[in-house]
Each structure stands twice: as C-alpha cells, then as structure tokens.
Amino acid sequence: MKDKEVKTRMKRGFWKPEEDLILKNCVETHGEGNWATISEKSGLMRSGKSCRLRWKNYLRPNIKRGMMSEDEKDLIIRLHKLLGNRWSLIAGRLPGRTDNEVKNFWNTHLNNKRSCRGKKKHVKSKEANTQSTQGKMQEYPAETVSNQEVATKTVLDSWIEEMQDFNCSLLSPLTMNNMPFLEDEPFIPILDDIVLLEAFTSTGKEAWNEIQPFL
DNA sequence: AACGCTATCAACCGCTCTCGC
DNA sequence: AGCGAGAGCGGTTGATAGCGT
Incomplete structure (x- = not known):
C-alpha cells in the first residue's frame, strides 16, 4: 500500500534540463549505482529506476548520439543474429x-516486420496495427530458433577453423559445458574472438551470406 | 490550413536476477 | 533455505514531429 502511495507521488514524464543537472551532480556525489539514495537525496521526486534510466541512456559520459554508422548497423545485425x-x-x-538506443534502432530501422507497416501507407484498418504488433510479440518461433542454431553452428565452425590456421585454440561455444547455444552465458566470453575474427578475416561476410538463407 | 497517419524515441512497466540478512 | 530490497533488462507505451492528402 505504501509503495503505491510513494509511486503515485513520484514525478513522471520527460526530464527537464535542470533535473538533468541535479541528477548529474547527485551521481557525482553519491556514485553510480546508489539509485535509491540518489532518488531520495536529489529531491527530484523521481524513482531510483527513473534516475538510473535517465543517467544510463542520456547523461552518462561518452554517450554517442545521432545516426548509426554503417559499421554500427552491420554489427547490430550480426550480433542480433548471434544473441537475439x-x-x-x-x-x-x-x-x-545504449541498450535502449540499439533496441529502438532495431525496432524502427531493422525489424522488417515492423517497418512493413510503415511502407503500407495509409492503411486505415485496425488490423494493420494489430498484425504488426502480433508479429513483434513473436519474433522467434521455435522453428526459426532451431534453424538459427544450425546456421550459427555452421558459421562458428568456419570461424573456429580459420582461427586454428592462426595457431589459436578456440572451443566451440555450442558444446561448452554441454550447454545449448543461445541458452546461457558460456558463449559470451568468446564474443571478442568472434568480433576480432570478423575484423581480421573475410569470413564474417562470407558467413553472413551463408546464414541468410536460414533466417 | 486542417486533418489523419506513420515513424521515432524517451520513458515506463513488470519481470528476473543478485545479494545481504 | 527463504525472504526482501535494489538493480538491471527487455517489452511496451505514449508524445510528438513530420509527411501526405
């Protein structure tokens, strides 16, 4: 009950520049991570969650804003295929x-199901909207996931082979700890290897062509 | 000029995870 | 082991700018 009261007293909606300034000062004083304290001490009447989000997506140093470069776009597509x-x-x-920016970018520019709605201009029926929403809700039918796994295995195997040519040893993430791929974290630590491989070899592009028919 | 529709993105919500007790 | 609080994440919503009719 009290939680609800507190919640309703909290300020919501867009942040003003002066609020940003206060939040920035508070983060500098209390440190990043103490969002409950920051929420309380700032006097902004914003929830800790809201403060965290604003800081992470907007106020943090080194935030890059504006259009995604072709390289970034390409990397997003590749990583999304691997990580979902x-x-x-x-x-x-x-x-x-930021994650929010990447997510928004994917949903607006790269998610075909959604962008299809945009191309159908002036479709007045409500079905157009509900269809696209449903499509968005179910991005990975079970069938697609298994195809994706197969495709990813093919791609990774070729990367691993190539890596071995450089006298480097790299375990397949697909068999690590008998964990299924895309199911748990063991894959994540070797992501750097894959990104490096893509940077140094042409296999990334070739692999991308290979993976396409499965998706 | 007014209206309707779409695209975009900041912000919120609800769930899960992690950690301390 | 169980519980509660706080943090983090992904999905969704809502405001609004911009464009076409």
Missing part, C-alpha cells in the same frame, strides 16, 4: 550506444 534481443550485450559492443 539481448540489447544490453549488443550495446556493450557499441561504444557510446
């Missing part, structure tokens, strides 16, 4: 970009 909708992980690979 794990926006924070994808954003972690894009310096200065």
Whole structure:
C-alpha cells in the first residue's frame, strides 16, 4: 500500500534540463549505482529506476548520439543474429550506444516486420496495427530458433577453423559445458574472438551470406 | 490550413536476477 | 533455505514531429 502511495507521488514524464543537472551532480556525489539514495537525496521526486534510466541512456559520459554508422548497423545485425534481443550485450559492443538506443534502432530501422507497416501507407484498418504488433510479440518461433542454431553452428565452425590456421585454440561455444547455444552465458566470453575474427578475416561476410538463407 | 497517419524515441512497466540478512 | 530490497533488462507505451492528402 505504501509503495503505491510513494509511486503515485513520484514525478513522471520527460526530464527537464535542470533535473538533468541535479541528477548529474547527485551521481557525482553519491556514485553510480546508489539509485535509491540518489532518488531520495536529489529531491527530484523521481524513482531510483527513473534516475538510473535517465543517467544510463542520456547523461552518462561518452554517450554517442545521432545516426548509426554503417559499421554500427552491420554489427547490430550480426550480433542480433548471434544473441537475439539481448540489447544490453549488443550495446556493450557499441561504444557510446545504449541498450535502449540499439533496441529502438532495431525496432524502427531493422525489424522488417515492423517497418512493413510503415511502407503500407495509409492503411486505415485496425488490423494493420494489430498484425504488426502480433508479429513483434513473436519474433522467434521455435522453428526459426532451431534453424538459427544450425546456421550459427555452421558459421562458428568456419570461424573456429580459420582461427586454428592462426595457431589459436578456440572451443566451440555450442558444446561448452554441454550447454545449448543461445541458452546461457558460456558463449559470451568468446564474443571478442568472434568480433576480432570478423575484423581480421573475410569470413564474417562470407558467413553472413551463408546464414541468410536460414533466417 | 486542417486533418489523419506513420515513424521515432524517451520513458515506463513488470519481470528476473543478485545479494545481504 | 527463504525472504526482501535494489538493480538491471527487455517489452511496451505514449508524445510528438513530420509527411501526405
């Protein structure tokens, strides 16, 4: 009950520049992470969650804003194929970009199901809207996921082979700890290897062509 | 000029995870 | 082991700018 009262007293909606300034000062004083304290001490009447979000997506130093470059776009597509909708992980690979930004970018520019709605201009029926919403809700039918796994295995195997040519040893994430791929974290630590491989070899592009028919 | 519709993105919500007790 | 609080994440919503008719 009290929680609800507190919640309703909290301020919501868009942040004003002066609020941003206060929040920035508070984070500098109390440190990033103590959102409950920051919420309380700032006097902003914003929830800790709201403060955290504003800081993370807008006020944090080194935030890059504006259009995504072709490289960033390409990387988002590749990482999304590997990781799915794990926006924070994808954003972690894009310096200065936030998970929210990557997510929004994907939903507006790269998610075909959604952008199809945009191309159908002046479709007045409500079905157009509900259809696109339903499509968005179910991004990965079970069938697609298994195809994706197969495709990813093919791609990764070729990367691993190539890595071995450089006298490097790299375990397949697909068999690590008998964990299924895309199911748990063991894959994540070797992501750097894959990104490096893409940077140094042409396999990334070739692999991308290979993976396309499965998706 | 007015209206309707779409695209965009900041912010919120609800759930899960983690950690301390 | 169980519980509660706080943090983090992904999905969704809502405001609004911009464009077409």
